[in-house]
Amino acid sequence: MAKGSKKRNILPGFGLSLGYTMLYLGLLVLIPLSSVFFKSFELSFGEFWQIISNERVVASYRLSFATSLIAALINAVFGLAVAWVLVRYRFPGKRLLDALVDLPFALPTAVAGIALTQLYSPKGWIGSLLEPLHIKVAYTPLGIIVALTFIGIPFVVRTVQPVLQELDREIEEAAASLGARRLRVFVQVIFPELLPALITGFALAFARAIGEYGSVVFISGNMPMKTEIAPLLIMTRLEQFDYPGATAIALVMLIISFVLLLFINYLQWRSGRRTAAA
Amino acid sequence: MAGSVSANYVSATAAARTGPLAEPAWVRRTLIAVAVIFLALLLILPLVTVFYYAFKEGVRVYFAALSEPDALSAVRLTLLTAAIVVPANTLFGIAAAWAITKFRFPGKNVLTTLIDLPFAISPVIAGLIFILVFGARGWFGPWLTEHDIKIVFAVPGIVLATAFVTFPFVARELIPLMQAQGTQEEEAATTLGARGWTIFWRIVLPNIKWGLLYGIILCNARAMGEFGAVSVVSGHIRGVTNTIPLHVQIVYNEYKFAAAFAVASLLMLLAFATLAVKSFVEWKYARGLAMKESGESI
Numbered sequence: 001m002a003k004g005s006k007k008r009n010i011l012p013g014f015g016l017s018l019g020y021t022m023l024y025l026g027l028l029v030l031i032p033l034s035s036v037f038f039k040s041f042e043l044s045f046g047e048f049w050q051i052i053s054n055e056r057v058v059a060s061y062r063l064s065f066a067t068s069l070i071a072a073l074i075n076a077v078f079g080l081a082v083a084w085v086l087v088r089y090r091f092p093g094k095r096l097l098d099a100l101v102d103l104p105f106a107l108p109t110a111v112a113g114i115a116l117t118q119l120y121s122p123k124g125w126i127g128s129l130l131e132p133l134h135i136k137v138a139y140t141p142l143g144i145i146v147a148l149t150f151i152g153i154p155f156v157v158r159t160v161q162p163v164l165q166e167l168d169r170e171i172e173e174a175a176a177s178l179g180a181r182r183l184r185v186f187v188q189v190i191f192p193e194l195l196p197a198l199i200t201g202f203a204l205a206f207a208r209a210i211g212e213y214g215s216v217v218f219i220s221g222n223m224p225m226k227t228e229i230a231p232l233l234i235m236t237r238l239e240q241f242d243y244p245g246a247t248a249i250a251l252v253m254l255i256i257s258f259v260l261l262l263f264i265n266y267l268q269w270r271s272g273r274r275t276a277a278a
Numbered sequence: 279m280a281g282s283v284s285a286n287y288v289s290a291t292a293a294a295r296t297g298p299l300a301e302p303a304w305v306r307r308t309l310i311a312v313a314v315i316f317l318a319l320l321l322i323l324p325l326v327t328v329f330y331y332a333f334k335e336g337v338r339v340y341f342a343a344l345s346e347p348d349a350l351s352a353v354r355l356t357l358l359t360a361a362i363v364v365p366a367n368t369l370f371g372i373a374a375a376w377a378i379t380k381f382r383f384p385g386k387n388v389l390t391t392l393i394d395l396p397f398a399i400s401p402v403i404a405g406l407i408f409i410l411v412f413g414a415r416g417w418f419g420p421w422l423t424e425h426d427i428k429i430v431f432a433v434p435g436i437v438l439a440t441a442f443v444t445f446p447f448v449a450r451e452l453i454p455l456m457q458a459q460g461t462q463e464e465e466a467a468t469t470l471g472a473r474g475w476t477i478f479w480r481i482v483l484p485n486i487k488w489g490l491l492y493g494i495i496l497c498n499a500r501a502m503g504e505f506g507a508v509s510v511v512s513g514h515i516r517g518v519t520n521t522i523p524l525h526v527q528i529v530y531n532e533y534k535f536a537a538a539f540a541v542a543s544l545l546m547l548l549a550f551a552t553l554a555v556k557s558f559v560e561w562k563y564a565r566g567l568a569m570k571e572s573g574e575s576i
Contacts, residue, residue, distance in 0.1 A: 011380050011464050012474040018377040021389070024370045028441055029395055035410035035417065036403070078316045085313040089306055097314070099557050103321050105496070106549035106556075108503025110523040111542040114530050115324035118331060118539075125323065150320050182301055211400025213506035214523070218530070231402040231506065238406065238510060243415060250403045261398040265391055 036254055039247040051248040056224050057233060061252070064230040067141055068209035071148035076202045079156025080194070086157070087164045101157050104150055109214025116147055117219040139221030144229065147215040152205030159201035160194055167193055196271045200264060207260040211253065328546050331539035343529070343537035344544070351517045352525035353544075355433065359521065360501045363441045367497055371448025372490070376482070379456040380464065390453065396445045404442045405510025408435055431513030436521065439507040444500045451493030452486055459485055492559045499552040503545055 040048065051057065085091075086098050104112065120127045120137035127138060137143045167190065175185045213231040220227040228236075230253055237246035301309075333340055343349060374393060378386060396404065410416050412429035422429060429435050463485070467477045483490075505523040512519045520528065522545060530538035 010468050011461060012468070012477070013376060014381045014383075017373040018381070018383070021370065021374040021377050024373075025389075025392060028438070029445060030392070032407040032411050032438075032442070033395070033399075035407050039410050078312070081309055082313040082317065085310050089310055091310050091314075093314075097317055099553050100317065100321050102553055102556060103325070103549060106499050106552040108499075108505060108523050108545045108549070110505040110526050111328060111503070111545045111549075112324060114526065114538060114542060115327045118535070119323055119327050125327070126319070146320075150324070153317075153320060207398055211398075211403070213400065213402050213509075218527075231400045234400075234402050234406060235510065238409065243410070243413075246406060247410065250400075250406055253400055254403060257398045257400070261391070261394065265394075 033254075036247055036250055039243070040251045043244055043248060047244070048248050048251075051245050052252055056228070057230075057249055059225045060228050060230040060233045060249075063141065063144070063226075063228065064210055067144040067148055067229070068206050068212075071145050071152055071209050072202050072206035074145070074149050075152040075156045075205045076198060079153065079201060079205075080160055080198060082153075083157045083160040083164055087161060102154050104153050109151070109212070110218075112150055113147065113215040113218035116150060116215065117143070120146060120219065138219050139223075139227065141220075141227060143219035143221070144216050144227060147219050148209040148212060151212050151215055152209055155204040155208065156198065156201035159197045159204065163194055163197040196267060200267045200271070203260060203264045203267065207257065207264065210256060210260070325546065328539050328542050331535055332543040334539075335536040339536050340540045340543075343534075343540035346537075348517050348520065349525055349541055352520045352522045352541075355436070355520065356502050356522045358433070359437050359440050360498055362437050363444055363501045364494060364498050366441060367444055368448050368490075368494055370445070371450075371452055371493060371497075374449045375452035375456050375486075378453055380461050393446050393449050396442055401443055401504065401506025402510055404507040405439050408438050408442070408511050412438075430511045431515070432519060435511035436508050436519060439511045440501050440504050443504050443507050444497045447497035447500065448490065448493035451489045451496070455486055455489040456482075488559045488562050492556060495552050495555045499548060502548055 043051070082101065086094065086101075117138055118124050120130075120143055122128065122131050122136070122138070124138070127136075130137060135142070137146060171189055172185055175189045176182075180188070211231060213229075213235070216229055217232060220229065220232070222228055222232055230249060234246045234249050234253075237243075237249065300306075374389075377383075378390060409430050412418055412422060412435065414423065416430075418429075429438070463481050464477055467481055472480070502521075503523055504521075505527070508521055509524060509527075512521070512524055514520065514524060514528070516528070522541060526538050526542050526545070529541065
């Protein structure tokens with residue numbers, strides 16, 4: 001602040017606020033998080049590989065990845081429809097529905113977990129309807145997908161909604177006045193504008209689903225090799241005091257999360273630049 | 279993340295109900311039906327389920343489940359945790375947003391990304407890291423045992439894990455808000471001779487109060503509802519280290535469904551309160567925005 005030449009530097013509190021931010025971030029997040037890396041370095045590469053290439057571990061990764069991907073895809077499709085309907089149409093109960101979209105953010109995952117399990121178990125309201133069709137949801141991978149879809153609903157809706165709201169309708173009018181049919185306007189004019197937001201929402205939902213624990217443990221049944229997701233396997237290893245095992249599995253998941261975070265930041269940076277340029 | 283305050287602007291749908299910019303009526307109806315059924319199956323039914331099972335065995339069972347000693351101690355621990363974590367993360371959020379939005383410095387984007395980190399990490403890993411640091415075989419394990427201090431499988435561990443998972447909430451709400459507001463008002467106050475805290479109380483806080491409130495309420499909802507991270511570090515000692523969500527799990531696994539859903543309904547009410555505050559804040563902002571726009575056009 002001694003150098004008053006730069007315009008921004010006349011405000012007070014830079015040193016204090018940045019210092020406190022770094023200290024708090026370091027103590028609460030960065031140092032504890034580094035423990036996963038340091039603990040993993042205690043293993044030789046051979047040992048590390050043995051842990052993460054174990055059949056049960058690979059099965060859990062595959063299950064987590066596949067169910068998260070399917071759930072995020074479901075959310076991309078239906079989330080787009082929900083966002084569209086909430087922005088473009090009027091119908092009774094719309095405001096309420098709009099507010100409810102955020103329920104998965106506000107509701108503790110354990111509550112979602114037991115409620116969905118109760119609903120989709122063979123005796124539940126929906127489960128009993130599916131029973132005659134021989135469709136089992138609770139305690140199967142299908143149940144995991146239901147829970148992960150629930151968790152991901154707000155991400156796609158809330159990233160697409162503002163973009164759709166601010167979309168310039170003149171472009172649509174221009175396309176229509178040039179004789180384009182409504183479907184063609186949607187596919188060629190509207191959809192390309194929504195696509196970056198849709199991908200961001202998809203990636204956010206996917207990233208959240210990969211790490212999700214609370215809502216899944218109840219509905220999945222937790223059978224090794226069948227319905228055991230990766231976060232649950234970390235939990236199991238911890239309960240057996242197998243810290244190296246838990247840490248190695250966690251390291252792989254952390255790396256996946258970091259890659260996803262960078263990808264999402266890149267997407268947001270790109271769309272930010274696009275709007276800034278426009 | 280999504281949930282940010284910008285979602286609700288007044289939409290000009292009426293103009294587009296007919297003409298070449300409208301979809302055919304059957305398309306409109308189908309899309310509305312698809313959206314409503316999707317949300318009903320996934321959001322509304324679970325919500326109804328919680329209250330249905332909570333009261334299925336009667337009001338007496340409901341209140342008995344809430345007033346049992348273990349449930350009360352879980353409520354107490356959850357309130358204590360939130361009372362520590364929420365102010366701590368709020369203070370951090372304000373400091374971080376002030377540094378990031380009002381000054382230029384190298385590494386700013388990296389810092390912003392690092393603040394988001396806890397959102398990207400599985401709650402189970404969030405619990406694991408505190409076991410690796412403070413557990414019996416962790417970095418500080420031997421020292422802590424020597425001095426007879428318990429952190430994991432005790433209340434401090436629960437507080438730390440909760441603080442970790444709720445770390446970004448307030449900062450995330452404030453950063454875009456304060457970025458948009460710029461630095462003019464603060465600079466004007468500085469030039470007129472106002473001191474740091476005067477600027478904070480008189481200019482910064484009034485400008486960010488609704489966004490701050492929303493960040494705090496989201497942080498609080500997550501702090502009270504966190505399950506995975508807390509589950510790892512709690513040790514599940516009944517009446518001692520059980521928070522409300524952990525208590526729900528234990529009771530549910532004992533097949534006492536009515537009691538589990540009764541306690542869960544408390545958390546559902548918390549979620550409703552959170553959503554209500556969110557809607558209120560959005561309404562405030564939409565109104566502020568509308569007033570500004572009409573003011574400028576005059």
